[in-house]
């Protein structure tokens with residue numbers, strides 16, 4: 001897929017401007033930047049879920065198609081088998097009234113994919129006993145794994161992960177990022193991984209874009225950004241990563 005010139009304004013305020021990137025099957029791209037840079041908004045715009053009052057511009061090139069990023073119904077049709085989301089707060093995104101297994105089955109029926117909850121859970125490192133659990137009986141890390149299983153159960157072409165490790169401890173963060181990257185590579189799913197933590201994604205994402213106040217201030221191989229940060233925002237992120 002290729003995103004060309006994504007822009008977003010709300011009430012005359014420019015929140016995203018000229019954001020462009022591309023990625024192919026099985027590739028992983030990091031979207032980096034400080035808090036408020038517009039990382040989550042990029043994902044919401046791609047999913048056709050920008051705030052109702054937003055004006056979105058730019059084009060998504062998808063296979064042979066040209067989809068205007070203002071065309072929310074067209075983007076909605078890509079959700080699931082095209083683009084799936086692992087949200088920041090997974091626990092809040094799960095249905096509290098239904099078991100993990102029920103939610104996995106529903107997603108599979110909705111998107112016409114194979115529904116084997118036990119296998120979907122095994123792929124994300126959860127044993128079969130989680131099939132019958134309700135969300136309140138999951139730890140933060142387990143809920144993130146369930147959210148990943150639900151997103152992968154759509155069999156998407158591209159997985160959008162919005163700081164899925166944000167609420168976890170350091171060890172769990174590293175495990176979850178490794179799992180994300182491993183599963184996406186195994187299933188040839190392209191990954192867009194949002195993070196403010198360059199050190200956390202440096203090992204697993206070969207390329208990155210860096211946003212600051214809605215503008216793309218850097219892009220390219222992460223190794224090159226680390227070695228020679230081209231702008232002050234990336235330089236600060238690199239310095240923090242080196243300290244950590």
Ligand SMILES: Nc1ncnc2c1ncn2[C@@H]1O[C@H](COP(=O)(O)OP(=O)(O)OP(=O)(O)O)[C@@H](O)[C@H]1O
Nearest residue numbers: 010015033034035036037038039040041042051196
């Ligand atoms: N519904 C909305 N109405 C007005 N402004 C919004 C809305 N949603 C997001 N914004 C603004 O868009 C900007 C980007 O927000 P976004 O959540 O994308 O940042 P982020 O880089 O993901 O930050 P963080 O790392 O803290 O999650 C912020 O200035 C935010 O206030």
